[in-house]
Amino acid sequence: MKNNKTSLLLSIVAVLALIVMVMSGVQIINTRAALSPATAVYRGEIELGHLDVTMLENHKPVDGTLLNDLKDIDPGKEYKEEISVRNDSDVDEYVRLVIRKYWSDKSEKRVTLDPELIVLSYSGKDYNDNAWVENKAEATTERKVYYLRKILPGETESEDLFDTIMINDEIMDKYEITTTKEGNSTITRLVYEYDGYYINLEAEVQSIQQAEADSAAASVWGNTGVSIDTASKTVKVGE
């Protein structure tokens, strides 16, 4: 009885091993050693392409920080803030930029002040008129997503997504005023609602391969309603 049980288990193991080998595509072939003249060694190499996208601020690569050239910011005044991307690989890629703008306090905690008062512009033109197109389906008051209309060739730089940043002077509409008398002097204080808060700008550039771009876009960017016309190598938003 014991021998029967052992042989059965061995049979099971053997069958399983055979199934695994067959389904894994392993082939057992006869090997044979034979003397043969040596032949020249031919070697082929296949190099896998890689994507390398770099964000540029004022046409210089960023090191993880933005607003580097901005010292002070006055309401209603436009400051140079040119954001673009560069394809540092030798293969073409499709690119999108995700922008977030919001207000925070000194402790870096987000506050509910109006993000729309942080204005990013491209020479006063609508985004749809230039190389980038916004997918409004992905937009919130804080978050905007822009797609480069055409594929970005290797070793090239895109046009600017925007080139100025400004705080709308409406932030000065809300304030409280107090006056105190000290001897021959009168002190007046205006405390604005937005005083002491920080404007925040975040950007993330995401690129995908050109082969099977539609599937890559769905996998990497998600279900955004954006499609890619591989024939014309253009990104279609909301079409």
Place this chain on the structure above:
Amino acid sequence: MRNKNIKLLAACLLAVAIIFTTVKGTLAYFSDYENAAGKKPVHLYIETRIDEPVDTNDNKHVTIANTGETPLIVRVRAFYKGDFVKYTDEEGKWTQLGDWWYYTEVLQAGESTSELFIEIIKENAPEFNFDIVVIEESERVVYKDGKITPKAADWLYKDYKEAE
């Protein structure tokens, strides 16, 4: 016992079949990304101080100090009864439009205006006690295309327009 072994074998075969039919291959796509972030504080706090010391002849020496954090445009006005007050601006940095005197330069944080001397003309002054009340208005400078905008100080713009 034989049935038990057959069940065991069937279970093993089923397990192998499940593994090979449910674990599908995964597709990976080439992609790359890069992040960056930055922030800047916004200073809007305005604080001004009117210094109006009175000399022995009851004249007032008015200056406005910008004790806040931002550049300002300022104007002052004196309230009094009768026609017995004379304004003197020795440095020529104040200009009068209507009842208001405007400081013609942007007053930077930490700076003070030049003096606006308010002199009482005694011969015109009434004999009863009187007082000169000085008020000041200031507004933060707002730029547009590198210039101070009318919106920066609606009162300034309106008064200029009325003076034209």
